[in-house]
Amino acid sequence: MNEFLLEVKNLHKSFGHLKVLNGINLNVSQGETIVIIGPSGGGKSTFLRCINHLEDYQSGEIIFLGKKIDKHTSNLNEIRTKIGMVFQHFNLFPHMSVLENLILAPTKVKKISKEEAIQKAKLMLEKVGLSEKINAYPESLSGGQKQRVAIARALMMEPVLMLFDEPTSALDPELVGEVLAVMKDLARSGMTMIVVTHEMGFAKEVADRIVFIDKGVVVEEGPPDVIMKNPRNERTKSFLRHIL
Amino acid sequence: MEAISVVFTNLPFLLLGAWDTLKLTFFAVLIGLVLGTFIGMGRLSKIKFINIPSTVYVEFLRGTPLLVQISIVYFGLPQLGIQLQAYPAAIVALGLNSGAYIAEIVRAGIQSIPKGQYEAARSLGLTHWQTMRYIILPQAFKNILPALGNEFITLTKDSSLASVIGVTELMRRGQFVITRTFQTFSIYFGIALIYFIMTFTISRIVRYIEKRMAVA
Ligand SMILES: Nc1ncnc2c1ncn2[C@@H]1O[C@H](COP(=O)(O)OP(=O)(O)O)[C@@H](O)[C@H]1O
Ligand SMILES: [Mg+2]
Numbered sequence A: 001m002n003e004f005l006l007e008v009k010n011l012h013k014s015f016g017h018l019k020v021l022n023g024i025n026l027n028v029s030q031g032e033t034i035v036i037i038g039p040s041g042g043g044k045s046t047f048l049r050c051i052n053h054l055e056d057y058q059s060g061e062i063i064f065l066g067k068k069i070d071k072h073t074s075n076l077n078e079i080r081t082k083i084g085m086v087f088q089h090f091n092l093f094p095h096m097s098v099l100e101n102l103i104l105a106p107t108k109v110k111k112i113s114k115e116e117a118i119q120k121a122k123l124m125l126e127k128v129g130l131s132e133k134i135n136a137y138p139e140s141l142s143g144g145q146k147q148r149v150a151i152a153r154a155l156m157m158e159p160v161l162m163l164f165d166e167p168t169s170a171l172d173p174e175l176v177g178e179v180l181a182v183m184k185d186l187a188r189s190g191m192t193m194i195v196v197t198h199e200m201g202f203a204k205e206v207a208d209r210i211v212f213i214d215k216g217v218v219v220e221e222g223p224p225d226v227i228m229k230n231p232r233n234e235r236t237k238s239f240l241r242h243i244l
Numbered sequence B: 001m002e003a004i005s006v007v008f009t010n011l012p013f014l015l016l017g018a019w020d021t022l023k024l025t026f027f028a029v030l031i032g033l034v035l036g037t038f039i040g041m042g043r044l045s046k047i048k049f050i051n052i053p054s055t056v057y058v059e060f061l062r063g064t065p066l067l068v069q070i071s072i073v074y075f076g077l078p079q080l081g082i083q084l085q086a087y088p089a090a091i092v093a094l095g096l097n098s099g100a101y102i103a104e105i106v107r108a109g110i111q112s113i114p115k116g117q118y119e120a121a122r123s124l125g126l127t128h129w130q131t132m133r134y135i136i137l138p139q140a141f142k143n144i145l146p147a148l149g150n151e152f153i154t155l156t157k158d159s160s161l162a163s164v165i166g167v168t169e170l171m172r173r174g175q176f177v178i179t180r181t182f183q184t185f186s187i188y189f190g191i192a193l194i195y196f197i198m199t200f201t202i203s204r205i206v207r208y209i210e211k212r213m214a215v216a
Helices: A044-051 A076-081 A098-108 A114-127 A143-155 A173-188 A200-206 A224-229 A234-243 B002-009 B011-043 B048-062 B066-080 B086-111 B115-123 B128-165 B170-181 B184-215
Strands: A004-015 A018-029 A033-037 A059-064 A083-086 A161-165 A192-196 A209-214 A217-222
Touching (some): A004 A044, A004 A192, A033 A044, A033 A200, A044 A192, A076 A083, A083 A143, A098 B128, A173 A192, A209 A224, A209 A234, A217 A234, B002 B011, B011 B048, B011 B086, B011 B128, B066 B086, B066 B128, B115 B128
Parallel strands (some): A161 A192
Antiparallel strands (some): A209 A217
């Protein structure tokens, strides 16, 4: 029996000659919220993108729900429906309304009926507090609203793991809170989440573990109060001094 | 005076040719759009088996004269056992030719869409084809509409080359009238005006569609 939802073992990834991930190890249990921090260019985004195989990798293993994810995985699209991803720049589909953004994948990938998808979209928009924007187009939304729609869109597929890549770092400061609130609700509802963010308040409040990644390795990990108050590693210390 | 009236008396005859020019161009653009969409995507494929033939196609058709291409289809193919009437031969040759140009337009259109769009769609579980169909191509076509309009205009003019294989489009009909009336200048000038009215109208229609799509 496998106790972890996700296991990453000794993951190595390079772009040409540039080594980006140099042996990442990370196990994530069902229901955990992991916050990843670390300097820019350290490989955080690449790591997330390897998990749902937007990037291929050279060696190591990624095991999700007991199955390997690599370039030989045949049902990659099906696996991706179980892993939601939220991007720094939202990546909403600008030619589609909010509703259309939400129901596209459920109807085309999961083949559920349009009526059912619309019902579900309404519930999801209620959850993120955007019911009144159902027929709006992305360009008319604020950054915070866009990101909440993006979260709702990912949740439409009923993922068991959510990946967030700096979901609030492109937002005006006054809009960060509304997105974090939605993410906190999600974490408390039991969703398994891996969140790359430097919002340490969020990490303190909902993270089960903080993972510090630098130069493509996990330098240090532990509970938020330990990592934030008593980091052991010098690199962690100096990084935290910069962002706190 | 006679120079002008000769154009008017032959106008119905010439306009039938203009109608043929439009139909010829329309069907060629249709072929070019389908072909160009696939070849344009093929140009961006990482699979060599798809990428290389697409590139060769585009380079070859853009690097050889349309007149030669028309001749190959109409005069050359029969030797290989493929016999086409002049009119379908012209549609095929123009379609194959515009396919190469449209492929380049489509390629640029796809490249103009931020990579995040593709990744967001794939992360939701959509296949490569679903992503192309629902996310990338609809946005790309909106961006390339002006370029496609230009291609339509170019092809309207280039379709006059079909006259050399006997298609009775505008140019050919103009030449008929000239052999009957010897009014070389006014007839050629007259058909130039008709071509201009057609291309000008097309460019206005494209601009109108563009504005409508910008609102949507
Ligand atoms: N597609 C790519 N091609 C080449 N290099 C890349 C690519 N994506 C990321 N990199 C490089 O990999 C390194 C890690 O990037 P990234 O994972 O985005 O780091 P982080 O998210 O921690 O800032 C950087 O040096 C970046 O320039
Ligand atoms: Mg990053």
